[in-house]
Amino acid sequence: MKFPVIVEHGAHNFSAYVPDLPGCVSTGATIDETQRNIREAIELHLDGMREDGIPIPTPSTVVFAEV
Numbered sequence: 001m002k003f004p005v006i007v008e009h010g011a012h013n014f015s016a017y018v019p020d021l022p023g024c025v026s027t028g029a030t031i032d033e034t035q036r037n038i039r040e041a042i043e044l045h046l047d048g049m050r051e052d053g054i055p056i057p058t059p060s061t062v063v064f065a066e067v
Contacts, residue, residue, distance in 0.1 A: 004061045005038050007031065019061040021045050 007016045014031055016038040018024040024045040028034030049056055 001056070001059060003042060003059045004063045005035075005042075006063075007034060007038075016041075018042060018045075020057055020059050 003018045003020050005016050005018055007014055013027050013029055014034040015025065015027045016034050017026075018038070018041075021042065024038075024041055026034060026037035026041040028037050046056060
């Protein structure tokens with residue numbers, strides 16, 4: 001299962017969140033670090049949902065890249 005991730009550039013770092021997994025967020029000093037961190041955050045988030053008996057949602061967010 002793949003969940004779309006939104007990455008935003010802040011004043012001093014990057015932040016990422018997963019629209020289909022409310023509360024699943026992470027930050028990093030670089031895009032690469034942020035990508036590693038959000039992958040770990042997704043794994044932990046899904047593990048927690050499984051432990052709590054919460055069904056894992058089917059990804060429903062659609063992302064378009066516009067130039």
